[in-house]
Amino acid sequence: MILSEIDIPRLDRAVRARGYRLEIGPPTFPPQVAAVLRRWHDGLAIDTAPVPQIAIARSRHELPAALDAGAADAVADPVDPEELAARLDARVRTHAPQPLRIGDLTIDPIDRSAKRGETRIPLVPREYALLRYLAERRGRFVTRDELLKCVWRLRFDPGTNVVAVHVSTLRAKLDRPFGTTMLRSHKGLGYCLDAG
Known part of the structure; x- marks a missing residue:
């Protein structure tokens, strides 16, 4: 637009x-x-x-x-x-920004899509925003509070598990079909995306 x-x-x-x-x-x-x-x-x-x-x-x-x-x-x-x-x-x-590549994952910021290898990963807008945010910070853990602030644009804690639910859904699309885990979580540290 x-x-x-x-x-x-x-x-x-x-x-x-x-x-x-x-x-x-x-x-x-x-x-x-x-x-x-x-x-x-x-x-x-x-x-x-x-x-x-x-x-x-x-x-x-x-x-x-x-x-x-x-x-x-x-x-x-x-x-x-x-x-x-x-x-x-x-x-x-x-x-126009260049595609982000992490291992076999490619994130295209122009058409807001992602694929692993040649397989397209179907993402809804919030999943794409979450994946891109994590990809731009690859290799480092991102806290739940940071995700609420930067991906959801919330300045308060809604007291829900919205982040965990979206991460779980994203992980099901990103990791399970491919056998290599790219999206990790660690209690107290948050979430991290890396090449696996």
Whole structure:
């Protein structure tokens, strides 16, 4: 999904032709957002870490300042929607994260999928988020509290076994069919993903 602060005529069609969906709204960064179009104004600091952000400036004279502020790209309004869609596509491709590989496990952050060897592992969104979080910290134990905070986005303990249940379900999909244990747990330490 491409998120835009600005409604640009005919951009929706141009973006859809390249396989994206366009939404108009404030600049937020849920996992499905691939790039953000920002209305450029002097003093706006742009962090392109989560996704590339393209500044839409009022004139060509503002483009250098927008790029200096951290924009992945900058264009002057009015802009050709086909050109902007091409720029968006190019920025998404170059900003796209690489697959994570741990042993025979491959996690693809673009299509949010995982496979062991050539076998695709069917994951629901929360299982994928849990697996990716553990994979990014491979070889180290992650506590239940850290998982609640970073995967579930909870700032409190709900008093349930939601983490244990999801880990158990993930382990059933990730380990049992393959005979090699990658997802380990240790009482008091938490959960760890490694090559097995």
